[in-house]
Amino acid sequence: GAGVSQSPSNKVTEKGKDVELRCDPISGHTALYWYRQSLGQGLEFLIYFQGNSAPDKSGLPSDRFSAERTGGSVSTLTIQRTQQEDSAVYLCASSGGGDEQFFGPGTRLTVL
Amino acid sequence: GENVEQHPSTLSVQEGDSAVIKCTYSDSASNYFPWYKQELGKRPQLIIDIRSNVGEKKDQRIAVTLNKTAKHFSLHITETQPEDSAVYFCAVSGGSYIPTFGRGTSLIVHP
Numbered sequence: 177g178a179g180v181s182q183s184p185s186n187k188v189t190e191k192g193k194d195v196e197l198r199c200d201p202i203s204g205h206t207a208l209y210w211y212r213q214s215l216g217q218g219l220e221f222l223i224y225f226q227g228n229s230a231p232d233k234s235g236l237p238s239d240r241f242s243a244e245r246t247g248g249s250v251s252t253l254t255i256q257r258t259q260q261e262d263s264a265v266y267l268c269a270s271s272g273g274g275d276e277q278f279f280g281p282g283t284r285l286t287v288l
Numbered sequence: 289g290e291n292v293e294q295h296p297s298t299l300s301v302q303e304g305d306s307a308v309i310k311c312t313y314s315d316s317a318s319n320y321f322p323w324y325k326q327e328l329g330k331r332p333q334l335i336i337d338i339r340s341n342v343g344e345k346k347d348q349r350i351a352v353t354l355n356k357t358a359k360h361f362s363l364h365i366t367e368t369q370p371e372d373s374a375v376y377f378c379a380v381s382g383g384s385y386i387p388t389f390g391r392g393t394s395l396i397v398h399p
Contacts (some may be wrong), residue, residue: 180331209386209387211389216392217295217391217392218377218389218390218391219332219377219389221386221387221388221389224385224386226385232385232386235386236384249337267331267332270375275320275322275381276322276334276335276337277322277334277387279324279332279333280331281330281331282331
C-alpha cells in the first residue's frame, strides 16, 4: 500500500515569508509526528497528534510554528515569518498502533 | 525528559568487518528501542527493534543487545557491505509516546 507522502519535496522561500508543508499519513494510522532534521543532526521532535486528542506541541521551537491535522488524516505544518535558521528537512511520520514509525520522504526547506 | 546519547558519530570500516554502535538513555521507564537506517537523501526506515523484556534480537547480519540495568543498547552489524553505508539512528520510547532519537552515526563501509 501507499506509504507516508509529503509535499512539496523541496521549498525555497525568502526570509519573512510563510510556508505550509503537507503530510499524508498511511491510511488508518492514528498517530502522526513532525520532526526537523538539520544538516548532520538527529531528529528534533516538533509536534505529535494522536486521534482526536489535543496535540502535544511541546517540541515547537517558537510561536511561528503551528500544525493542524484535519479529519484525523492529512496534516499541515505552517511556519510563519520564516528565518534562515528554519532551513532544514522536515520529516513526517505516522504510526498505526504499534511503536514503529513510518517516515515520509521529507520536505527540504531553504530560507534565503 | 529522556536523554539519549549515541556513539560514535562516525564509524569507518572495511568491507567484511563488524560495526557496533551504542546508545545510552536515562529514563528507566523506557521500554522500546528501535534502530533506523537513513541512506543519503532517503527517509529513515526501521531495521530492527527490541523491547525491554528481551536482551538480544537478531535478524540476519544485524543484531541489537539491551542492558536495562546499565541503560544502554547497541546495534551490531556483521560482515559489513558497502550498501550498509548510511546514517543509523537509535531511538527510545515508552516513558512517553514521543520517541527520543540519538544524533546519528554515519557508517562508511569501504570496499
